[in-house]
Amino acid sequence: MHRAPARPRLVWAGTLAAALALSFAGTGQASAADVNNVANAGFESGLSGWTCSANSGTAVSSPVHSGTAALKAAPTGQDNARCTQTVAVQPNSTYTLSAWVQGGYAYLGVTGTGTTDVSTWTPDSAAWKQLSTAFTTGGSTTSVTLYTHGWYAQSPYYADDIAVYGPDGGGGGTPAPTVPAAPAALAVSGTTSSSASLTWDAVPDATGYNVYRDGTEVASTTGTTATVGGLAAATAYGFQVSATNAAGESPLSAEVTATTAPSDGGGGGGGGGGGDVPKHAVTGYWQNFDNGATVQRISDVSSQYDIIAVAFADATTTPGAVTFNLDSAGLGGYTVDQFKADIRAKQADGKKVVVSVGGQNGTVSIRDSASAANFADSVYTLMQTYGFDGVDIDLENGIDATYMTQALRSLSAKAGPSLVLTMAPQTIDMQSPSSGYFKTALNVKDILTVVNTQYYNSGSMLGCDGKVYSQGSVDFLTALACIQLQGGLDPSQVGLGVPASTSGAGSGYVSPTVVDDALDCLTRGTGCGTFKPATTWPGLRGAMTWSTNWDAAAGNAWSNAVGPHVHALP
Secondary structure (H helix, E strand, C coil): CCCCCCCCCCCCCHHHHHHHCCCCCCCCCCCCCCEECCCCCCCCCCCCCCEEHHHCEEEECCCCCCCCCEEEECCCCCCCCCEEEEEECCCCCEEEEEEEEEECCEEEEEECCCCCCEEEEECCEEEEEEEEEEEECCCCCCEEEEEEECCCCCCCEEEEEEEEEECCCCCCCEECCCCCCCCCCCEEEEECCCCEEEECCCCCCCCEEEEEECCEEEEEECCCEEEECCCCCCCEEEEEEEEEECCEECCCCCCEEEECCCCCCCCCCCCCCCCCCCCCEEEEEEECCCCCCCCCCHHHCCCCCCEEEEEEEEECCCCCCEECCCCCCCCCCCCHHHHHHHHHHHHHCCCEEEEEEEECCCCCCCCCHHHHHHHHHHHHHHHHHHCCCEEEEEECCCCCHHHHHHHHHHHHHHHCCCCEEEECCEHHHHCCCCCHHHHHHHHCCCCCCEEEEECCCCCCEECCCCCEECCCCHHHHHHHHHHHHHCCCCHHHEEEEEECCHHHCCCCCCCHHHHHHHHHHHHHCCCCCCCCCCCCCCCCCEEEEECHHHHHHCCCHHHHHHHHHHHCCC
């Protein structure tokens, strides 16, 4: 979300579309003679055998996945920190490509295979995570180019233990992997009346995990979380997890029991908190600053908005803690007492008012238990001071799922079941259930009201069907929302975030008609573009916009069109 006058952020267009046109080939079974054909695979010899663009790479001693060194590569605004190695291979052979990565967005792939070049990627990760895919060489292929890279102007990434397992091409010699150990620390992170969310520790050398319910495999994933749906209410289920790689599948983990919540009576799906938020709701961000949009008081906000997110709370000098200071001078003399009274009046009309944490320039960091406790305590203090109904998480500089989960659960324990908890991740933060934002949302699914993903300022992105879609279209909204709907969030916890006008964001504006079409496509199966979901989700929560101020500057055209449409959804 923008505090300053709207300006384009980094727009990931054609280049990103190419980078995200991934081929997720299945991991092949390694034979007894397979070796790792990568030289200096663990960077124990520095960058020997590797070439990194723009001098972006260096060998570091921490963090490392194994051994004493790893690669650190730092992208810039003009360079994606691409590091390459030419790897000798045999023709007409199948190879498994893998690497352990950490930090910023990380990509892994090969070119020059003579058949289909492949790649895979992951959003930013606070812990080591394995990427894996496979490729087959052509009849005359004797070498391929292995590469890793990050993304422009994003955080540095780390890579270690990179492997191209398969027949010896003449430069390898490291043995093929062994069957991984069983996962440890399997735990239930949350339940609804129809689903259970699980977490477990990563297993060294694992490339994937299988989830078992009462002895039957029900899901597979490359991450260390999973949400299993289709469960009966108020019922106990036993879950176990196994780890897999090219060598085979591990024994099953110890079993944990998850008991689903009682049925909600069919009123609103398997969502979590939010008290009496309407089944279909419109969220709008209210600007506590003047950036050229219409300056408003809370009382000026259109009645079409069901949730008003006050932007923004700011970080303090205490790690994790936040505060809120009304910009009385910038808002024409708006006093704190008037602000509080306006909040109470909106609540009397059935609206919810939450305080939003972060924004484009937000620097709130929750990376340990102490900062998590400080966050929960400070937000609860703001709720008591101003009368806020809850909190919105709009952190655009990374999120640690473990400690943000801890912070939100602590806040929930203080505030009770009426807590309204919303999130506004950037588009790329919700591309994979393994990303910090998505993982956090799944971790707190039982207390989560809605995730309003910002479908703008992002460029092209992958949809749930694996195809790349350009922002600013009905397909972009529907195919990307589908990722969350298929990835474990309840329909009542999914909202479409869009700019209220062309001034509200650097790119990605769509007309209210397109928003309405996307809502109809997802809930009714009508109004779709080229992407048509296999099912519909009538319980979809609704839509969000940045901001009520930009909406007002355009005569409330957005809320007057989208609001009634949301409220009339099935």
